[in-house]
Amino acid sequence: MSEHERVFGVRQQLPKSGALSPPPPILHAPDGFGDDPPPRKRSWAVSVGVAGLLLLGAHEISSWRRCAQADPARPEATPANYCYAYSARYGWGGSPAGARSLSFGGFGHAALGHGGGG
Amino acid sequence: MRREPSPPRPDFADEAAAIGFTFASPGGETYWNEGARCVFSLDEIENSLEIAAKELHALSFDLVDRVVGDEEALTRLAIPRHVWDLIYESWLRGDPSLYRRFDFGYDGKKPPKLLEYNADTPTSLYESAVLQWRWLEQGIERGFLPKGADQFNSLHERLIDRWRAIGGGELLHFACLMRDEEDRGTLAYLEDCARQAGFETQSLDVAAIGFDGSQFYDPNRRAIRRLFKLYPWEWMFADEFGRTPAMRKTLFLEPPWKVILSCKGALALLWKHAPNHPNLLPCYFEDDPSAPPLACYARKPLYSREGANIELVTGSGRLTGRDGHYGAEGFVRQQMFDLPTFDGVHPVLGCWIVGDAPAGMGVREDPGLITTNRSQFVPHMIA
Numbered sequence: 001m002s003e004h005e006r007v008f009g010v011r012q013q014l015p016k017s018g019a020l021s022p023p024p025p026i027l028h029a030p031d032g033f034g035d036d037p038p039p040r041k042r043s044w045a046v047s048v049g050v051a052g053l054l055l056l057g058a059h060e061i062s063s064w065r066r067c068a069q070a071d072p073a074r075p076e077a078t079p080a081n082y083c084y085a086y087s088a089r090y091g092w093g094g095s096p097a098g099a100r101s102l103s104f105g106g107f108g109h110a111a112l113g114h115g116g117g118g
Numbered sequence: 119m120r121r122e123p124s125p126p127r128p129d130f131a132d133e134a135a136a137i138g139f140t141f142a143s144p145g146g147e148t149y150w151n152e153g154a155r156c157v158f159s160l161d162e163i164e165n166s167l168e169i170a171a172k173e174l175h176a177l178s179f180d181l182v183d184r185v186v187g188d189e190e191a192l193t194r195l196a197i198p199r200h201v202w203d204l205i206y207e208s209w210l211r212g213d214p215s216l217y218r219r220f221d222f223g224y225d226g227k228k229p230p231k232l233l234e235y236n237a238d239t240p241t242s243l244y245e246s247a248v249l250q251w252r253w254l255e256q257g258i259e260r261g262f263l264p265k266g267a268d269q270f271n272s273l274h275e276r277l278i279d280r281w282r283a284i285g286g287g288e289l290l291h292f293a294c295l296m297r298d299e300e301d302r303g304t305l306a307y308l309e310d311c312a313r314q315a316g317f318e319t320q321s322l323d324v325a326a327i328g329f330d331g332s333q334f335y336d337p338n339r340r341a342i343r344r345l346f347k348l349y350p351w352e353w354m355f356a357d358e359f360g361r362t363p364a365m366r367k368t369l370f371l372e373p374p375w376k377v378i379l380s381c382k383g384a385l386a387l388l389w390k391h392a393p394n395h396p397n398l399l400p401c402y403f404e405d406d407p408s409a410p411p412l413a414c415y416a417r418k419p420l421y422s423r424e425g426a427n428i429e430l431v432t433g434s435g436r437l438t439g440r441d442g443h444y445g446a447e448g449f450v451r452q453q454m455f456d457l458p459t460f461d462g463v464h465p466v467l468g469c470w471i472v473g474d475a476p477a478g479m480g481v482r483e484d485p486g487l488i489t490t491n492r493s494q495f496v497p498h499m500i501a
Contacts, residue, residue, distance in 0.1 A: 024320055026302075026321050026322060026323065027322035027323070027326050027337045028322070028323050028325075028337070029323065029325050029328070029337060030337055101330070102328030102335055102337070102339070103328065103329050104326060104327070104337075105325050106360075106362070107293075107325060107327050107349065107353075107354065107357045107359050108323070108324045108325035108349075108357065109356075109357050110353035110356035110357050111295060111349075111353055112353075112423075112442075112443045112444065113424070113426070113442075113443070114295055114298035114300065114301050115239055115294055115298070115301055115324070115350055115353070116240070116241035116294070116298070116300060116301040116304055116348050117236070117239065117240070117241050117423040117424040117491060
């Protein structure tokens with residue numbers, strides 16, 4: 001046994017014939033997002049958020065911190081729940097899971113190539 | 119370290135099909151090249167490459183700890199403000215990491231030098247872990263490799279062990295851009311390892327991640343509480359779902375704090391925090407007025423993949439470069455490394471860390487000085 005084998009041990013459980021054990025089928029979004037580069041589509045939640053921000057004169061949708069700071073009525077808004085402060089004010093979240101329909105296509109827009117590699 | 123010709127297996131196509139390796143020749147171009155092999159001594163592996171990987175792994179943890187609460191550094195790395203808390207929380211919680219890959223320039227004589235740090239979405243994993251191991255086993259069995267030959271490779275066992283250590287028993291989702299064959303293959307392999315570790319898994323396209331206003335779901339309406347994503351953090355953060363409260367309800371692998379290391383600005387910060395480290399190259403942010411000039415350097419976008427938008431610059435101007443869509447966030451300049459040449463190609467050694475342990479190596483080589491997604495993978499052995 002070489003030093004390398006002693007350190008790392010012997011191999012085990014390498015995929016045998018057929019290699020990868022059959023996983024469940026890959027899921028795609030119902031409307032086919034992901035088969036091609038997805039079109040830019042804003043979810044209803046973001047639309048509500050943007051509309052809310054515009055109405056309230058806020059300048060930066062990206063900052064949950066600003067959202068919390070801009071809401072003195074919610075002093076409990078700590079860094080850990082900025083997003084919930086944002087949700088409560090602009091309409092994201094707060095509903096029981098499963099009570100709303102799902103939006104798709106909110107990931108995949110920013111891709112500039114394939115996602116793997118470095 | 120040397121490169122030598124090696125007889126390709128006549129039944130390689132059958133072998134690749136049998137083990138599900140579908141991207142040996144993407145677009146008709148050879149990617150897996152077993153017409154050659156790289157040969158290392160055990161001393162080179164254990165006392166140069168493995169130690170360098172261990173050392174840089176420790177340094178990188180130290181770097182994250184310094185940077186994660188430093189707004190100036192986060193700004194320097196072009197990490198958007200709206201995710202700073204998410205990153206900080208993931209670090210404080212100790213969100214686990216699965217794997218990473220250090221790419222070294224190495225000639226077998228001087229210490230390996232870190233060229234790239236693939237901390238977030240490294241690929242070439244299946245070929246490193248399985249394909250080249252089976253090449254070694256069959257080579258010994260068929261007599262074209264010496265009986266005592268070995269390989270720097272415990273990836274497969276360590277990946278399964280790491281999944282076990284991460285544990286949890288919940289459904290584990292896997293997502294990538296399914297239209298890309300290499301990404302899909304890498305994801306399928308990692309999913310297979312997780313299943314061998316006892317997980318129930320489900321893979322899906324990143325665009326099939328659903329959002330109900332509160333958290334993420336798959337199209338079958340199962341909550342995504344744990345997600346391995348082969349999709350870079352900087353894209354996640356830029357996507358509209360990356361701004362939702364659901365980001366805090368899913369445990370991600372790799373974790374959000376990994377974005378600090380996947381940015382090429384980390385190369386500059388590593389050099390700043392460990393100047394003259396034998397495994398690092400001088401590296402500076404391009405817009406750093408205090409940076410000393412480099413005569414020959416690689417100009418790299420803070421965020422880019424597969425060699426895109428990298429330029430090599432010498433005293434007499436641009437030596438070579440690659441096109442791409444990256445660079446909006448800025449650049450670093452890294453002192454150029456004189457890559458060794460073997461038979462007209464330049465090898466780059468990708469050393470894997472799984473969990474916290476060095477776990478193996480894959481060699482890619484290219485006739486050009488920039489390693490890209492078209493560079494060939496060549497198996498290695500220790501002899």
